[in-house]
Amino acid sequence: MRPYEGECLMLSESAKSRIVDLFPRYPDKHSVMLAALRVAQEERGYVTEEAMGEIAVLLEQTPVQVYETATFYTMFSLQPLGKHVIQVCRTLSCALVGADGLVRYLEQTLGIKAGETTPDGLFSLKTVECLAACGAGPMMQINDDYYEYLTGEKIDRILADLRREGRSPLASGPFLIPLLISSPP
């Protein structure tokens, strides 16, 4: 038997050391909060309550301080998400060039609504605000990767890649635009 309940949802030792390694960067451990939450999120795909408690101890804060920060930033989720979190930019510039159509296309293809996760736990779909790719819209971010200049065909390929390999070579590289629009990459 373990001392705390819900041990399996807690941070691993390597996660903890990734957090502690950042302490020297700041005069105050509190500053590692966002990074610590990111580590927690990466570890389980979402931020568990147990992890928040542990971050509190590491950072010498109370769990509520961790929680209030976690709920402020959209990149943290306190609920389990799919393996690939698709985030479609819905803000004006992308909306002008087809973001809403992109969301509809994804909804149809995945058979879920924005805000939902596929039953196989592979994909979650959300809409988000401007991701600074406005000139390359419509676009989406899946986990860490940006995908730009999207078309129906390209989306099909990306989803197929992700299903098959877990990643897709269509992810954008270092950003530089304009590119040649008439012949998309």
Next chain:
Amino acid sequence: MRERERELVNYEKILLKNMETPGYTGDLAAYERAGGYRAIRKVLKEYKPEQVIEIVKKSGLRGRGGAGFPTGTKWGFIPKDPTLTKYLCVNADESEPGTFKDRQLIDRDPHQMLEGTLIAAYAIGAKVVYIYIRGEFALGAKILERAIAEARAKGYIGKDVFGSGIGIEIWVHRGAGAYICGEETALLESIEGKRGLPRAKPPFPAINGLYQKPTVVNNVETVSNLPHIINRGPEWYAAIGTPKSPGMRIFSVGGHVKRPGNYEVPLGISLRELIDEHAGGVRDGHRIKAIIPGGASAAFFTPEHLDVKLDFESIAQAGSMLGSGGVTVMDETTCMVWAAYNLLGFFHHESCGKCTPCREGSAWLYHILERIEHGEGRPEDLAQLERLCGNIAGKTVCAFGDAEVAPILSTLKHFRDEYEAHIREHRCPIGDGVAALAAR
């Protein structure tokens, strides 16, 4: 990703020069081959911090983050007391809808901004710098970390910068999804690990900033200019652009143009030139209906404003602002109520919730626009919108409050008939605003 060499327009590029050179990788060796890290060496050898501040003042450089505050003057507010710890924060949060220039400066030429950062840190006496990069820029963060590691390995960053005996550490601090963290005091809170709530001012960051210490926040593009100002002299820089808005500026052009992208041009060229000559003009068979000249926080312009000069003063005079340099072009297929509604969706979602007028007002405005766009508007709504905007503008903790009312007030001013049509006809006369996704 395949790229094609870009057709060069007549102006001499400064910030984009390296990265637009074919084969430029952006790593340390490439940057040094292109003449990088000369400026910081010169600064460390030849100038005292005050002299650097003087040079930057003389160059007339103004902040590229939004407000256009003179950079040298901002640095001058930092107390000179050498015993005080000071911080520099580089604002790489780039979240203003329509803006995507900093991302490119980070991804493609990270050492240029790092060199600028070192110069700024030296000028204000900061020994530690945090680059606050928006959380979504995972790639950018990786590129920056790699660049910093390269520079640190060569002794350009760290305890003894270029053997000068001066220590400057640079750390990347990643955000986690909150537009408001671009606001400089919210950014400081976020570095401190807290919710990104703007601070009430006074006290100002120059006195009481990060960890209560004197702090400067500068935008990525702002610091990227610094090596060039040092290398070529403030007079050279001041001669570019207009007397009050000197230098080059990267405009991010998006929306219904043929060739969206980042264009570095001298301040003071016309909006028309930027859109027609650089961004290839509005897409074929369409005409421009509205332009946002400086990010979502800037008031909408109409085609009548195409000859307005793109400098801080001219745009302000014409009733909008240069802001972040994000130019969004909309053609006649765009419903203006829908556009305002879309942006209010953004502001409603991104309001931090700290202060009453913005927290309550953004939601209220959003709901009214939602109703109007969906054909449920009431005649009294328009006066109500104007009244509520008036109760927000100028009364909030941070400038977000002024930003969120700009799309409404400007569309109401220029396109009031469209609002009235929505209310009269109980529907959107243009359509649901959904642009289709291209199949291929």
Next chain:
Amino acid sequence: MTTQTAVATNTVTLTINGQAVTVEKGTLLIEAAKQAGIDVPHFCYHPKLKPDANCRMCLVEIEKAPKLQTSCNMPAAEGMVVSTNSPKVSEARAGVLEFILANHPLDCPICDKGGECQLQDEAHAHTPNYSQFGEAKRFFEKEYFGPLIDKEMTRCVQCLRCVRYCDEIVDSRALGSRDRGSLLQIGGLVNKELDCEFCGGCIQICPVGALTSRVAMYDYRPWQLKKIDTICPHCADGCRLKVESRDNVVLRITSDAGRGRNNGDLCAKGYFGFDVINRTDRVMKPLVRKAQGLVETSWFEATALVASRFAAIKTQHGGSAIGGIISAQAPNEDLYLFQKFMRLVMGSPNVDSTARYGHHNTVAALRDVVGHGRMTASYEDVERAQALVVIGADLTETNPIVSYRVKNAVRAHGATLVTIGRYGANHGAFVSNLVNRATHPLTTAPGQERAAVLGLIKALVESGRIDSRLSASAPSYVQRLSALAGRLSWDDLAARAGVPRQAMETAAGVYADAQRAVILFGQDVIRSRGAGDTIRLIADLAILAGKLNAPGCGLNPLSGESNEQGAVELGVAPDYLPGLTLATDGAARQRLAAAWQDELPAGTGWTAMEMLEQARAGTLKALYLVGEDPFAHLPASARVREALAKLELLVCQDVFRGPSAEVAHVCLPAASFAEKEASWTNHEGRVQKGKQALDLVGEAEADTTIFSDLARSMGYPLDYAGAREILMEAARVAPAMAPKGASVHPGAVVAATLAQYVSGGFERDVERRFTPPPARVMSAEYPFQLTLVQSLFRAGALTARSAALAKVPHQGKLLVHPDDAVKLGVANGATVRVWSAHGAASVTVRISPKARPGQVLFPEHYAEAVRDLVPIEVDPATKVPIFRETAVAIDKTAGA
């Protein structure tokens, strides 16, 4: 001329609404306006908190400023021209209020805040009587916020005063804000019940009805309440509280910001623990023992019976066969009259108070050093200190208000904090712990606080930090102590204390080098074996560093009960007469006899523990217990029951019927603190007066009335016109008691006493106190060291009866270090068996690093069985019973 310049640089003059106002530099505009009699409407501003300027209600117009400015964060500047009521300001204010009200449910008729709500008031004054909000109102899922506090998010104005209070004042950070934008809410962790110190501060500071107390929810309307100020009886911090009642039932307790030693801050006991007063199972009538047990009777009969029985025993065996013990929670008037009653009416020297359980160690140790047992530095000195050393005290649990001051010194003013004691940091928990804030935590083995103090002294000597004036004025003291310190071995000290030498050296440096430094020490020192030696050593540390009586410095003992200080100063002790003179001091006896116009009983009386012993031996025949119940306080090894059962007469006078009443012959119903007009002396030595907030409940009588009635019946009238008259007499015969007014700190070191001490008095037991305490050897049989500690939520028998306090989660648990929990194989909430050579108990575990490895902590007043594990020892000099520590074994109970 010089003074004029000084004034000119320290003040600014500005114009507010056309009126010239001169204020101190740095004054916020909102405060400057207040000083000019102008109220600026506001929600988020509170003078106790750092400005946040989030509500935007306090906007004002400043000439030449382009925009309206919030007056709550804008400092007044010379020549500013401010308007708080221009049309522009009024319009903006109405706009802000409109926003706040838009989503508000307007449920004032059922809101407990109705009638004293800032939002109601401002809305009444500043908004039109119709709403232009035509959207659906925002809705928040109702959240269960625990048994004590109700949260109604729809009423919230998001000013975050509660969150900021929880952070800045309490340092508990159990409340936070969640989500953002228009969905921003305040709350605890996820949607869990609140888990915190339950100080009630969030409720008190909420300007609207978003946070309300569930302890009398919907039971009253604020304007119906009778509000009377008195002093909290639950600890020695001495908070001013306002008892708010209707029909003689207390419905809430509040405290006004800016008043009292607590500045309006309270703890759980003060804020939520009032329900005990209303309990109907109080002793309502006198009870006498008949064949069938205790039966109700009339006062007439009871008084006659008690008086005649005491008189008979006195006649037969002499006054010295009678003893009296009173609770040190009692006010000064009760205490003074009780000892006078015992000494004159009973003719007995055997009078003692529960200050015997600890504070007497402090007084005995410090009386010939500083002249008394009070704090020599005020709360304000603590708050302004640059360095604080807290020794053997878990301040958050024992003295919440002092702990707020310490935390504020550290957090707001950057003071360094050295903690010396057995507690570890417990980050991640909501009940704050000073060790979490310590810049220099010296975690010692239990009972080895003294070894660390010796280390600090040694470091002081070796680093040449001894006060130079002292070296000149008291060379023999300095030389002797230096020599003794020199004899100590660093290795030995470090090993005993379990603290590295360097940590002790750093701590000594931090303390000695600060200009303003205060030492606080608490129960782990005062109620420990060899307490007197440790306390005198702590005093030596302060003296050697020149920090005992330098301005802003001091030595602060923390006492346990609310009026231990008063009890000792008023002579409620066999060894002291009123005025803290020794009972053996002939001149003092004569002075007192003259004042009382009667002889004092001869001989040195018995202390509380001796009385019990003599009862067991059959020498003490009668015992008068007032508000004290030794049965409820002492472990089984004190054999209290055996002692009480032997008595010919046991009289228990109390608010409740405690376990001692089982063998009492008579029980007399006493009034609670709220039913008395009385005064209490806190550990700073401040005499604070409280008013009678309630009428007497049932047939209860004030203790002073009962003493007077008994005295009259026993033919020795002690009659007074009221509390005031008793206090005046007390002040006359015990001049040290004289209230000096709230602004004077009464704890100043008596210079002559100190001079005597350093010139020779220090020699008493000096060799012994410079000998480190023996290291404790743990046996394999009992591998854990148990300490009985104090709890924030239960300070004694009275608070133990509060149904509200009992609802606080996670109390009364055995704290076990995480490593030990792994070894024992127990999880949070597991039941374990704990046993010592004296007994066994079954308790629930809470895992917390606050308990160090090999040690476990259990709060006193929670389980008798645990207390009974601890053997009692009596300090040979002061007769203070020591029963806080023992070695125990722990085992997982089968099935857990």
